[in-house]
Amino acid sequence: MAKYILQRLVYMFITLFVIATATFFLMQLLPGSPFNELGGKMTEAQEQILLEEYGLNDPVPVQYAKYMLGMVQGDLGVSFQYDNRSVTDIILDRIGPSAHLGAQALIIGSILGIILGMIAAIRHNTWVDYSSNVLAVIGISIPSFVFAGLLQYYFAVQWRIFPPSFWEGPIYTVLPTISLLIFPMAICARFMRTEMLEVLGSDYIELARAKGVSNSSIMFKHALRNALIPVITVLGPITVSLMTGTLVIEQIFAVPGIGEQFVRSISVNDYPVIMGTTMLFSVLFILVILIVDLLYGMIDPRIRITGGKD
């Protein structure tokens, strides 16, 4: 097990290195300069001074070497948009609200989804099943910002139950969390229902029934566990994207999260922040994949972890 994890970690670093390198060189292809926010009031000479100051006049390989060295030492550079603010600070400042919302939405959403899916499977082909299906389809196909807009309009502006936006306490997280959790909930419900149906029709469940195992025991002990595998597979990537923030939801509820920077840093050519956010996303993603793989083994021992014999 330890050997397996170690091996995976080594792969992880290689993957991250490749991602960093590819992003770094792709980023150089972005049109425009990082210093044209001023709408062209800057002279060539001034731009030169700035390019020099940020080391952008060095040949690209030199910049690359400098950046990689810095990154190994935990220095992600300084943002161009926010003068003198380090990228690490920007990410640390902003990731909190995003991760908070993401975690809340993920936990509540997946649990509601699993329950919904189970109920639908148990009450297969009844109105419960149909309505849960309809809910799931709505949740998957309607983007979260539509819910966000509706929730904000009714719950905040019309009925004034919740504050319309900002980030000042638990109550402020309610509306954004609800908007965000609908998607993972719907996905979980869909997968859970399909898997449960399949598992419930399998021989070992028949056997368990024949042995007179109680219904709840069959459901929770035998069926749920096996049905969880695909749910966990889809939840992995969703976790990462939820935890790193959602541009639209964060804008609608004025949440000071990191989501915006994934888009904005690119449109303003803020190279260090582009690298920083990309690496953040990659690290989380790779970690989550590892965790998902480990979870497989925990949930279903038939999926063996074989210390690198492949």
Place this chain on the structure above:
Amino acid sequence: MRGNKWWLLVLALVLGLVLAACSFEDSAEEDDTDTDNVEENETDGESESDGEEGEKVLRIASTSDIPTMDPILAEDNVSFQYTDTVYEGLYRLAPEGEIVSGIAKKDETEISEDGLTYTFHLREDAQWENGDPVTAHDFVYGWQRAIDPNNGSFYANYLMNGKVKNAAEIYVTEDDESDVEPLDPSELGVSAPDDYTFVVELEKPVPYFESYAAFQTFLPMNQEFVEEQGDDFALSPDSILSNGPFKMTEWEAEAGWELEKNETYWDAENVALDGISVKVIKDADTALSNYEVGELDRVTLSGAQVQDNQTSPEFLSLTETSVFWLKFNQDSETASEYMQNLNFRKALAKAFDKQAYIDVVYGNDSTPVNFFVPEGFVEHPETGEDFQTGSDVLAYDVEAAQEFWEAAKEELGFDEVTLSFLSGDSDVAKNISEFMKTELETNLEGLTIEANNVPWAQQLEIMREQDYELAVSGWGPDYKDAISFVDLWITDGENNDIGYSNEEYDALVEAAKGELATSPVERFEAMQDAEKIALEEAAIGPIMQRKTSVLAKDYLKGMESLNPFGNDYSFKYVDIVK
């Protein structure tokens, strides 16, 4: 058996999560009701105290976080607005753009006869938040710090280069071919003969130097404090030392910031507000929702919101000094032959409906214009009349446009022509290119417009390289002088990306920048004449002077108009009267 234990663990985990989630949700909902009540109580309490004690906190939104609170690095509206609120320079902007005394007593300022030396006398009761007096040395340090190329200030060079003595020699790029050794920042033409006298020496007269004295790049800085903070300077409220009407007490990245009245400010008794609370809201609908539920005192409207709210008694439309125009690139590699033809340019300039442009693109009551120096910006130095006397040379007139178009066709010998139209990739920018395409293609026979929508950064680069044919862009002034507009189109000017060149125009603008500096009336008229020439020659096709639409509570005073240059608002003079 081992597997069974794992299974129990997972079950426990899942159940734990279920319970945690449920309880969280419940508690969250309980919290809701609780906090809701508390909040209502609080707001009630607030409004009561508003009535009794007059706790006046202005609550507004900003579309972005503050990029920097270091005044010399400020390059955007938000940074300028809040550095101005926290600091005070020689002069200050009052509502309507009036320049009034700040740390320097304006009516005691001495200007040498040649207009090259300014002597400012500072008030002795001004102090920094930490109790240090604000002295002329703080100004010297602030100005030197700004021009030091190592500090990377864009505006310092933009405003001082060739104007303040030695600025150009100090701000030199390292790899400049000329082997001139850059001067030390301490050589800048500023000095402090005593603690309360600040002297600035100029290379040439700058008739609008008053605006500089109120500009954020020229603020004093407390050297000891700045050096103590080092790289952390201005990154958090603790690393900002205020000498202005307000001080920053909280600043949370991307969430917002709080300002509190600075009791040590020399003119604190004339600061009406007790504080300002700013929230970052990027989404316009969210901002409006917050205004509607009473979380904000004022909100800027955008797009469809303008029309939806036009009838509201709280609706205000504020004139800006930003003017937008259609650019014809005469240096374009592909179409310069056409663009250099006067009739061709005139036809394009007159062939689109400016009012319809505003309706389609902004949907507000911006003013269609036929000039490029904005209205309500500068006045005649003697008569006080507005610079802008209006012009209809380039007014929208399809018939005239078609006549020019036919004439151009004859002169250039073409039947059909395709021009590219450069624009951004935002919704507004796409509206612009679609509108222009339809309008110009319908009104000018044989013209095809190809829209080229690219990201903003790329758009600016293309414009700078003059690799476009048509584009819409605008300009807002940094100081109160028409030169900031007429200087745009001089031959080979830094910002002349339309390839326009006219000797007569150049001569007038050069005169305004040089020999006429000390004769304000002639200078003013020279600039008026220059604008006239550029319009008659259809250097650009003017479109509109922009307006901003807002909703504001009626108890908010002092924010009924935008300053014509510099910061939009002067918070020092804002009041809440309930």
